[in-house]
Amino acid sequence: MRDVLTSTTPERAAQELLGRRLRVRGCEAKIVEVEAYGSDASGPWPDPASHAYPGRTARNSVMFGEAGRLYVYRIYGIHLCVNITFGPVGSAGAVLLRAGALTRGTDEAALRRGRTGTADTLASGPANFAQALGISLGDQGVDVLDDNLDVSLSDYRDPGEFLAGPRVGILRDADRPWRFWIKGHPAVSRYRRHSRA
Template identity: 50%
Template sequence: MSSRALSTDPVTAARLLLGATLTSGGGTTGEVTARIVEVEAYGGPPDGPWPDPASHSHRGRSTRNAVMFGSAGRLYTYRSHGIHICANISCGPGGTAAAVLLRAAVIERGIGVARQRRGALVAEPALARGPGNLCSALAITMDHNGVDVFDAASPVRVRLADSPADPICGPRVGVSVAADRPWRFWLAGHPEVSAYRRSPRAPLPGVSD
């Protein structure tokens, strides 16, 4: 499969990315390969097909979120709270904002390299648990913003699974708006999946969409 598979709505794209293989690095930097086991879907502005007030693109295109408005299959990276790098993969047709946040992965190759990056005392299931830890383990940085993850020469590459996953869905983690929208997807039986934490700024469960 190629980026064309992700030229679809964010929920479908999120389901396609579950179970996909994510590889970064190589050469002197060390290569790490992981299987994606948790993702979150994000839509776009109010006038788009998938309005989403929790999305970075909700208020329109900016320098920061421009990748979300581009073609599918591009890496969109940003700093969370100015500290942790988080990685998304753009989806939907070009010009329509949407992306899928990579929340957790199982390290399959390069565990030693990932451990050097994350610390010797970090338990193996926690190496890439959570968006910031995932990027740390795979050495994904702001310099990777905009790369084509389906290009074999890219420093960050994705290979979609041959068959679709059968995920569990639930509300997204930590968002204060659209907090009940069941746009987080994960694979059962993986300790790498992060715990659900509702934002204290979110409405009571059942009040938000």
């Protein structure tokens, strides 16, 4: 799996993650929606919407490292979003996990979210996904391809039929079709175009 994530394109990396299960400390979710983000401006996938586009910073440095690591960041100063890195070392890429369907730990996820919900609603949307699974900033850089850790990605993949389209809420490069989701799955989040895109 690491070889695939290391030597692949953003589209292929996103598709490789779709339909896999992410296990996090007693909870597990099938990944049903993802978005790919490319590299720094000089890399093979120039992507002005990527955090890595301006170059390496303290915040995005994990994106420039080994494929298969968690890249966790805070959005709007409140919510966390979680990504899995791809590409060769030095050429940044990450796939945002936008939505999941819980396959284990639904009650625990509901407690984390502070609300009732179903396996298909509790981890729908990127901030909800991170919160439901209990992902924290302390998980930054964790190797999800190491089965010995309490955060790991399954080898098994079952995306079924999936679709592609533009990424959600992106101001720059808004029409790039690097969002992928399992067709008809109830956990997939709603598409919202940036108001100024």
